[in-house]
Amino acid sequence: MKTKKTNPTDILNKFEKDLESYKNAKIKCGIIGRSGTGKSSLINTIAGEHIAEVGEIETTMNVKEPIESNGLWFYDLPGCSTSNFPREDYIKEFKVNEFDCVILVTADRFFEDDLYLIQELIKIKIPVFIVRTKIDFSIERGIKRGIPAEETYTKVYNNLIENLNGLKVKGVYLTSADHPKEYDFSKLLEDIFFSLNDFKKERFIADINITSENILKEKRIIAKKIVVRHSALAAANGLNPIIGLDISLDVALLVKMSKEVQTIYGLNEEQQEFNIQFLDKKSAKFIASKALQYTSKYGGKEAIILLLKKVSSSVITKTASKWVPFVGQAIAAGIGFKMTSWIGSDMINDAEKIAVETYEAIKQA
Numbered sequence: 001m002k003t004k005k006t007n008p009t010d011i012l013n014k015f016e017k018d019l020e021s022y023k024n025a026k027i028k029c030g031i032i033g034r035s036g037t038g039k040s041s042l043i044n045t046i047a048g049e050h051i052a053e054v055g056e057i058e059t060t061m062n063v064k065e066p067i068e069s070n071g072l073w074f075y076d077l078p079g080c081s082t083s084n085f086p087r088e089d090y091i092k093e094f095k096v097n098e099f100d101c102v103i104l105v106t107a108d109r110f111f112e113d114d115l116y117l118i119q120e121l122i123k124i125k126i127p128v129f130i131v132r133t134k135i136d137f138s139i140e141r142g143i144k145r146g147i148p149a150e151e152t153y154t155k156v157y158n159n160l161i162e163n164l165n166g167l168k169v170k171g172v173y174l175t176s177a178d179h180p181k182e183y184d185f186s187k188l189l190e191d192i193f194f195s196l197n198d199f200k201k202e203r204f205i206a207d208i209n210i211t212s213e214n215i216l217k218e219k220r221i222i223a224k225k226i227v228v229r230h231s232a233l234a235a236a237n238g239l240n241p242i243i244g245l246d247i248s249l250d251v252a253l254l255v256k257m258s259k260e261v262q263t264i265y266g267l268n269e270e271q272q273e274f275n276i277q278f279l280d281k282k283s284a285k286f287i288a289s290k291a292l293q294y295t296s297k298y299g300g301k302e303a304i305i306l307l308l309k310k311v312s313s314s315v316i317t318k319t320a321s322k323w324v325p326f327v328g329q330a331i332a333a334g335i336g337f338k339m340t341s342w343i344g345s346d347m348i349n350d351a352e353k354i355a356v357e358t359y360e361a362i363k364q365a
């Protein structure tokens with residue numbers, strides 16, 4: 001029986017389609033709750049960026065327009081208890097049936113309209129996650145009265161479960177925007193991740209804030225996939241001649257790959273600005289300098305060309321690149337894939353190291 005040969009072009013085409021599917025993936029998440037419950041802070045903490053205005057009044061003027069951060073699309077919606085948004089028309093009015101998930105936010109307890117909405121969402125099979133914000137304030141108040149933190153946490157959690165009246169939501173989470181790496185915030189993100197499918201799963205883990213070691217591990221998996229896909233495109237393209245090298249490679253593609261890895265690990269300017277608020281001045285300065293070093297090494301066309309020149313001799317000595325004029329583009333494509341993979345691997349390792357240092361510094365702050 002003959003084994004069917006795999007066409008290299010088909011493989012490269014698949015990688016290209018996968019990269020496009022990843023880039024185009026959007027996770028639509030409804031954030032529902034009354035004003036003052038901490039919805040905007042929750043959105044910012046999930047994204048790891050200041051993308052939602054924080055205030056004690058309704059700050060979203062057009063609730064039908066998403067608050068965007070790469071592939072994360074948040075819809076900051078009011079509770080369904082007002083005359084402007086009657087509960088009977090709520091799901092249809094805001095097209096909630098098109099969402100990938102809904103987070104219902106409370107800072108105290110559930111109201112009758114909250115329970116109605118949860119019930120309706122369960123009926124149309126939209127994953128519902130219940131978040132009780134500002135748990136740190138409740139715990140601090142309890143400690144002042146001599147109540148242990150664990151006891152306050154358990155009491156608040158059990159009260160929420162009782163308030164749900166047996167409704168089967170995806171989970172109940174106690175969180176604090178001031179302490180994103182404590183309490184249940186990481187579990188919330190991980191559970192949303194597992195509720196998604198295919199490329200939305202990848203896009204979500206790539207774009208969320210790093211709040212646990214599990215998320216860091218998942219980010220590495222996604223980053224490696226991104227590097228492989230860009231490497232395949234580099235092999236397929238092989239377009240732009242680089243002065244001083246004997247091969248051709250699409251430098252712009254490598255710059256895009258660098259920015260993807262940078263964003264995955266929270267190293268762009270907006271993400272750094274968000275993380276600084278949790279750090280002391282010394283730690284913030286140290287992390288900022290590390291991020292700047294990363295950008296200098298991988299962040300532009302000149303930097304990438306310099307890297308290519310450094311690694312090209314090593315790659316070329318281990319391949320038949322000098323025979324390119326005789327054997328055609330197949331070998332050149334192989335070199336392009338290998339060089340892009342090597343540089344991409346270094347990008348991941350360097351970015352991950354900074355991300356871990358940032359994570360540990362925030363954890364200890």
